[in-house]
Amino acid sequence: MGGTGDSTADRPTLSALLGRTDLGLRLASSPESLPPGALEQDVRWVHSSDLADPTPFLSDGLALLTTGTQFTDESPASFDDYVARLKRRGVVALGFGTEVVREGIPEPLRAACQAHSIPLFEVPYVTPFIAIARANAEAIAALSYARRSWALSAQRAISLAALRPNALGATLTELSRQLGAWVGLFDASGSLTRQHPEAGLSESTMGALSDEVRGVLRRNARAGSSFRIEQTSFSLQTLGRGGRLRGVIAIGGGELDQESRGLVTSVVAMAGLALEQQQNLQRARTQLRAGVLQALRAQNPTLAAKLAREVFGPLPAPPLTIGVTSAGSTAIAPLAEWLELRAEEQQGALFFGRCDDALVLLLGAGGNGAVFADMTELFDVRLGVAEHAHWDDFSTGYEQALLARKRGRDSVSVFSEVSRAGIRAVLDTADARTFARASLAPLRALDERERSELENSLRVWLANNCSYETTARVLRVHRHTVRARIAQAEKVLKRDLSHFGTRAELWAAFEATSDELA
Structure with a gap:
């Protein structure tokens, strides 16, 4: 991943090892004969052995050094069997020490390495095997130190971002910058609310990612998961408590190492804490919204407008469309969070609040009516709607919306359509x-x-x-x-x-x- 100090030169790769001029190593394989990326494989360790079959004592990602004393049988088949065993064990390269037992590298060994796509390099007589192992160990230690230093620096940057006015947004932006990856925040309904960089993902990738996020939210349990969409790796981390998830942070662009995962964990903790701290404030806002609706039902629009103005802005301008959700739905809480975001987007045109164990929506002139269809599609609710209401007959419109919800058969039932059946429908x-x-x-x-x-x-x-x-x-x-x-x-x-x-x-x-x- 970019932006984390993990450049190729710092990584313990085979090409980095061969590039050490003080070791004098020389690639004996033809670069054209090697598969792509063969020289950029990480070398996890360097080991030396002259056993005919050292594989029981080897591990994956290892570079093996040998002087060739085990090659008593000079037949090509013997060399091929030896290299095939190394390939199956996951050895990434073979180093041959020349001028110790043999002058130069045996041609059958060179051919076997080429046949099995294992890089072969020459170790000159003046370079002890221990020097190669030490050089690789130092590279691993340097990388580990660099990653720890990066993690500390990134943690400081994240902490400073959390002190900014828009703490959550600034923290996610800083996380994206530190990881060099795309970072997105999805709300409780599975809708993307923030992303960095703003260019975002392709439409197809975003669609598949949104489906995955909604599946996580439907399970309603704290979890972390990793998966791939096309060629991009993604990691998901839930926010909030099990049974009451507040959203999901998605990270796309590369695999996360231990330090990166630690940084993400700290951001998840900060985001979760910020959302929990907002809970009390949200309760107060919920009560204030309910008070505005009570004032409207009491035919006191002046008081309602005064209560709403300082916190939520102006109430929607008539003519109003009044919507009432189905009561007692388990989706009321996440729906309210979703509506908070929609109300911010349509400030002055959309207002909502809780009333009689249901949510009431007020959509004014110029508001986007698609919010009604969107909410019934995303949440398990039905909606009754009364159109062309005004402040002086708000209670009538509210009762009409209730009746439309009760008598209608569609996810969004409009009173003017339901009432065509006349009194007989009642x-x-x-x-x-x-x-x-x-x-x-x-x-x-x-x-x-x-x-x-x-x-x-x-x-x-x-x-x-x-x-x-x-x-x-x-x-x-x-x-x-x-x-x-x-x-x-x-x-x-x-x-x-x-x-x-x-x-x-x-x-x-x-x-x-x-x-x-x-």
């Missing part, structure tokens, strides 16, 4: 059906017992404006029969059917139970 409730059945029960009992037609006759009579003649034609009976049935129904129900109120109530009962008619 009768389609369990309570209304219970009352309706109780009102009609005497008629149904008599019809079942005596096989009369009182319920149907009364329903048709009401549906035809209480006209005996029209009802008789519909039922295909004599009008006197209709009169007799209505009179009998009146006695059974013990209700005066000459009163409009009684007729309206019975009509409503028939409407509420219309799906129960045979």
Whole structure:
């Protein structure tokens, strides 16, 4: 990763070892015959052995030195088997000490190293093997010291950034600069709120990263994870407590070593602490928002505007669109955090607050109405909406939005559309059906017992404006029969059917139970 002092010259790579002029090492392999990056592999250690099979005593990433005393069999197959074993064990290079046992490097060994893509270098007689091992150990120690020094310097820079006014944003920017990597902060809903550098990621990469972040947030448990998108490595660190995650920090651009991970851990701790410290302030803001809504419901828009102005800015200008979320949703808390950011973006055009265990949104003239669709897509909520409301009829608009949420079937239900069904839609409730059945029960009992037609006759009579003649034609009976049935129904129900109120109530009962008619 860039910006961390880990230049190639400081790393214990094979090319850095061969570049030490004081050692006099010479690459015996043809550079063109080696795979890309073969000379830039890290040399974790240098070991010497003249065993015919030293692999049980070797480790990955090691450079092996030998004088060749083990090569008693001069056949090419013997050399090939030896190099193949080194390759399988993960040896990154082979150094041959000349003028000790042999003059020069055996050609079969050179050919075997080329066949198995292992770099071969010559160690002159005047260079002891211990000097090569010491040089590599010093390079490792120097790198370790440089990384520790970088980590201390980076920690100081991060701490200073945390003292700036926009502490969280400044800290993330400094982290990006120190790591030489892209750093992004996602909020509790999985939306990207900050990133550095601003150029950001490609659209496809960002889409895949956002999906991964939302998956982490849905699990709602503290976690760290690493993965790759296309050719870019990413690391995710959650913010907040398990069960109440506040967001995710994403880092992309390279693998993190121990020092880099330590720096990220400190930033995560700072960010988590900053978010927790904001919790009390957020509670106060939540209460103030609720107070603004209570003032509006009490028909006191002047007080509401005064309460809101100093903290949230001006309230939205009418005509208003009022939205009420479904009550008691587990998404209320993260939704409120998401709405805080949207309200900042649309200051003076969008206001929200908690009321009756639900969130109420006020969108004014010029506001972006896409916020309603976005929130229902991101969170498990339904929304009732009332349009064209003003401050003097806010309570009416609020009640309309509540009814739209209750009666609507879509994720966003608008009162003007729900109300087209008329008053009949309100009768389609369990309570209304219970009352309706109780009102009609005497008629149904008599019809079942005596096989009369009182319920149907009364329903048709009401549906035809209480006209005996029209009802008789519909039922295909004599009008006197209709009169007799209505009179009998009146006695059974013990209700005066000459009163409009009684007729309206019975009509409503028939409407509420219309799906129960045979």
